Amino acid sequence: MKISKIKEYFSDEELEIRFKSSTNKRIRDRWHLLWLVQALNYFADDASISLGYSRSWGYYWIKQYNMKGPSVIVLPKTRNPEWLEKKVTDEMKIDLLDKLQKEPPEEIGGGLWSGPKVAHFIKVFYDLTISRNKGWNLLKECDYSITSVRPKHRKSSDEDKDHFKKKRAPKYC
Template sequence: MPRPRTQISPHLDYADLTQRYVQCQDAGEKNRWLVIRLLSHPKTPMSIEQTAEICGLSCSGVRKIARRYNAEGAVGLVNRQRLNPGGNRLALSDEQQRLLRQRLQSAPDDGGLWSGPKVGEYIETYFGICLHPSTAWKYLRRLGLSLQVPHPVHHQSATLEQQAEFKAGLAGHVAWLRSLFPNREIVIWAEDEARLGLQPIVRRVWAPIGERPSAHHSRRYQWVYTYGFVHPATGASYFLLLPRANVSMMQMALELFAAQVNPHRQQLIILLVDQAAWHMSQKLQVPPGIFFYPLLPYTLQLQPTECVWSLLREAIANQVFDNLDALEDVLVKRCQWLMQHPVIVQGKVGFDWIQAI
C-alpha cells in the first residue's frame, strides 16, 4: 500500500515561506525552507521523492524536516547552533572583536603561544562569556584567523617598502631598455642554484589512518648543484647539473643558457640573480644580450626560481641513492619533464608583479 502524502501544517502561508527562503543567509537553513516550500505548494505540491531529489537529501531526511516543522513551526527550521553557548547569540561585538584581535598580536600572559583554551580564558575574563575550552578556537575563526606555521624569513630581509621600491626600479629599468632598444624584445628571466645530494629529503605522503609510513634514511654528504633558469611570464625553464657553485661553473651555465635560449641575440634578457659571490664576481663574463639585475639581500621571496625547487625535490623525496650517479639520473629526468611542462612551472614562478612589467 503506497505511503500517504505528507501533509504540511499551515504555520505560514506560501508567500511567507517564499520570503523566508529568499531572505535566509544560512545554507542549511535555506535548504530546509525550500523543502517546506516545495511540499506545501498551493497548486502542485511535490512528493517526498521529488523534493529529496531537488534538495539533495534522502527521503527520510525530508520527512524529518517536515515532522519538525509540523511540530515546532518556523523555529524547527532555524540553525540550532545559534541557540547553543558559543553560537552566534554570544558572538562578540565589533568592538570586542577589535580588542581581541589587538590582544592576539602580542604574546599571552604566560609568555607562550595562543591556543583555544587561552583565548577562551581571555574572553571569559574580559568579556564575561564562558566557553568550553575545546570550542574557544572558533572565535579565532570568526576573526578570519587560521593555524599556520610561520614562513621563515631572514631577520635582515628587505621590508615591504624596500621590496616595493625594488619592483618599481625593475619596471623602470625595463622601460628604459625598451626606450633604448625599441626593436628588441626585453624579457625577464631568473636564475638560482639548489644543492641536492645523498642526504635524504623526507616529505609527507598520504597513508591509511593508523598506519604511519616509513622512508629509508641514510645521511651522506655528497652534493650536486642544479642551476635553474626560469621565465616567469611563460614558465619556460632551463636546467643544468654541475658539480660545484663557483665562478667557472656559473660562466659555463650562462654560456649554455644563452646558446639555448637566445642563440641569435634577438632578445635582451634581464636576469634576476641573488648577490652570491659567483654572481657578483668581476671575473664573470656575462654573455652579450644578458643583463644581471641583482635581488635585494636575504629576500628570497623576490626570487621566482626559489619556487621551482620544490618540484625538483619532489622527485627524490623519501628515497635513498647509492651514489651521485643514481641521484643525477633521477634529477635529469625530472628536469627534462619540467622543461617539457611549462604550465606546471609557470604556476609556481609566475609572479604577478613580474608579468605586469
C-alpha cells in the first residue's frame, strides 16, 4: 500500500460537496476518490478498490490531480483539442471515393486498395495519421469491395478440379 498525499486545493467539505453534486458518474468517482484519500485518510489503492476500480486507476488520478490541478478531474481524457481536430472530414471521404474508382497511386504502392493503403493515402495527401483499422472502416463506409476475380492455379487441369468437387450422396428411397 502506498501512502497517498494530495495537494489541498480544496477543503474536505468542498471535496465532499463536489463529489455529491456531480451528475457524471466518472467525474463523481474521481472527486469521491480524492475525498476518501484527503478527508478520511484512505490509501489510494483502498479508496479505488472501494469505488470498484483498479489500484492503478486511483494512483493515476491522484498523480494527475497533484500535477495539473483540479481542472484535470472535470475534463475527460478524450477532450484533447488536438484529438478533436484529427478527424477524417467529409471532403476527405468524397476525395477517397473518387480515388477508389481507380487503382491506388504509385506513392502509396499501387495494386489493390486495402485498409493500410487508405491510411497511407490519408497520411500522404492530408497529413493526417489514422490507424490501418480506420482505413479499413473508411473502405467499408464507401461500400468498396475488391472487384477482381481470384486467380486460379496455373497447373491445375479441369479433370483435377472435377475430382475435388463435392458430390451429392445418392438418394435412397
